[in-house]
Amino acid sequence: MTSIEIRHLTTDGPAGGRPLLDDVNLTVPSGSTLAITGPAGAGKSRLLRTIVGIEEQTSGDVLIDDIVVNAVDPRGRDIAMVFQDYALHPHLDVFDNLAFSSILRKGVDKDALSDRIHEVAELLALTDLLDVRPADLDDPQRQRVALGRALVRDANAYLFDAPFTAQSERVRTHVRSVTAQWQHEASRTSVFTTNDVEEALSTADRVAVMHQGFIHQVGTPRDLYDHPADMFVAGFLGSPPMNLVPAFPTGRQLVMPLATMLLDDDLLERIGERSVVVAGIRPEHCLDATGPAGHGVTDRVEFTTRIDDIEWRGSSQFAYLGYDIEPEVESVLGEVEELLEFDLFQSFLVAQLPAESPLRPGMSIRVVVPRQRILVFDPETGENLTLPR
Secondary structure, three states, rough: OOEEEEEEEEEEOOOOOOOOOEEEEEEEEEEEEEEEEEOOOHHHHHHHHHOOOOOOOOOEEEEEEEEOOOOOHHHHHHHEEOOHHHHHHOOHHHHHHHHHHHHOOOOOOOHHHHHHHHHHHHOOOHHOOOOOOOHOOOOHHHHHHHHHHHHHOOOOEEEOOOOOOOOHHHHHHHHHHHHHHHHHHHHOEEEEOOHHHHHHHHHEEEEEEOOOOOEEEOOOHHHHHHHEEEEEHHHHHOOOEEEEEEEEEEEOEEEEEEEEOOOOOHHHHHHHOOOOEEEEOOOHHOOEEOHHHHHHOEEEEEEEEEOOOEEEEOOOOEEEEEOOOOOHHHHHHHHHHHHHOOOOOOOEEEEEOOOOOOOOOEEEEEHHHHHHOOOOOOOOOEEOOOOOO
């Protein structure tokens, strides 16, 4: 297979505006799968279109197998791509659409290609539609045809731009699974984009979190989830997302709206002279202090508060625990959100608790959080101050 490398890729935006791609650096080793996730407008599609060669960068390099291909046209780069608009040929039936990109290449074994088309069509539930034209298909079917066309093709690498969005939730999981399995078994170098965090974490070997044209962090799904590099990654990954609450260093204590945590020497040194930081707590790390999980926590932060609301989810339930924020602090947090163009903060903390816990709005609850699970961020730079240096 083929490796892809992006070095300092930058695309200028409108005059006076921020770059559309901002010094992007990425490496996709041969045979691996990378998922690029981030909010709508993060620059994910533009990045793929630049890699394939249909968008030009202002500066930086695209390398395929360690060779700079900036001056090579899309055909010469030989990368299969699934576009968000499907780009199907209306005059061709499904079979010929699936075959189209492959037969443009010289020396194609047409019998082997036909076998591969039928195999992919079966995987994507297209077997009964091979004689049908795109106009007679619905959007999910058209998207699966576009996806199948890339899977059928033998290319250097494969780029998938939001390839599952048109599928229903039940079908989407299956299509995603068979696509990932097909690519993995063939050791194909693949890059997916998605707005869906869970999809990114479950599909790829490595994940890149992107926003405002900038790559915030790249790593394995577990590394990104457990050790986010900054506040945006922490707040974007997870469902529900991480609770991000204002916190105030006071002596050797960190005072949060609902709890107080003792600071060890290392974290105290990293916080330094900051008067306000942001504490991050994942909902699943908020444990019922009266339950077995809560009893087992030794190094703990504990607090008692009132439940504002309960949201039952079948396998678990979310308890919403409200708190007040001082106007001046709320103003600082608002400036952070405005800079990031993304909502990170709420005036409540979400605790994800067992479905069988007898909870109801208005009741008092005692919550315990393992101290090592609480992250601390710089509110201005977003830096995770709890990461090892």
